[in-house]
Amino acid sequence: MERPTTIPPLAILAQATLPTRYGEFRTLVFTVEGDAREHLALIHGQPSGKERVVVRVHSECITGEVFGSLKCDCGAQLDSAMREVVRRGTGIILYLRQEGRGIGLTNKIRAYALQDQGADTVDANRLLGLPDDARTYEAAAAMLHHLGVRSIELITNNPEKVRALEELGIQVAARIPSLVPVGTEARRYLEVKRDRMHHLIPEREAVPQSVAHGATGSDDNRP
Numbered sequence: 001m002e003r004p005t006t007i008p009p010l011a012i013l014a015q016a017t018l019p020t021r022y023g024e025f026r027t028l029v030f031t032v033e034g035d036a037r038e039h040l041a042l043i044h045g046q047p048s049g050k051e052r053v054v055v056r057v058h059s060e061c062i063t064g065e066v067f068g069s070l071k072c073d074c075g076a077q078l079d080s081a082m083r084e085v086v087r088r089g090t091g092i093i094l095y096l097r098q099e100g101r102g103i104g105l106t107n108k109i110r111a112y113a114l115q116d117q118g119a120d121t122v123d124a125n126r127l128l129g130l131p132d133d134a135r136t137y138e139a140a141a142a143m144l145h146h147l148g149v150r151s152i153e154l155i156t157n158n159p160e161k162v163r164a165l166e167e168l169g170i171q172v173a174a175r176i177p178s179l180v181p182v183g184t185e186a187r188r189y190l191e192v193k194r195d196r197m198h199h200l201i202p203e204r205e206a207v208p209q210s211v212a213h214g215a216t217g218s219d220d221n222r223p
């Protein structure tokens with residue numbers, strides 16, 4: 001698959017303040033030319049004109065982020081990135097609507113069905129005649145360009161993502177390893193790790209202790 005190397009025109013459709021359990025963000029809905037999907041930017045602090053802004057470019061995963069699926073670690077990745085951005089005082093989460101490594105929700109669940117029958121994630125995609133990874137990053141690059149970020153520190157374990165953004169003219173000053181492995185190259189490893197980390201994942205995706213504690217008003221729910 002040809003990877004885009006030019007930045008498409010971008011349109012901001014709406015923006016507002018978004019308080020979250022991690023901290024306060026400004027959220028922008030945006031699209032890029034030739035792509036009807038509504039992508040999301042979550043901005044903490046004032047990244048405009050700054051160097052080495054911490055950035056997570058995160059692709060949508062409804063099963064992992066909403067339903068706590070243990071087939072991947074997308075929910076934990078997003079959670080960890082939002083914490084890191086707030087911890088650093090300035091940063092950006094770009095949430096791209098390319099579900100299932102870009103193949104869409106239906107194909108992702110079809111691939112899961114093949115995995116139920118014993119195929120691994122790569123073979124499942126190939127059996128469906130789909131690429132291992134169909135994600136592209138021109139929308140992310142367009143938004144970083146729009147925000148006037150001069151260089152970024154990218155939270156990722158995926159060198160392909162760094163390369164793709166650099167090809168789109170984004171200066172990646174550093175790569176910050178994510179706490180949990182992700183990306184096509186780590187996928188087999190991730191599945192093994194997932195089995196080993198089985199008990200850790202629910203803790204990582206649980207409501208933070210401070211919130212749970214405040215909500216119950218007792219120590220009963222503490223581990």
Ligand SMILES: [Zn+2]
Nearest residue numbers: 061064072074
């Ligand atoms: Zn996922």
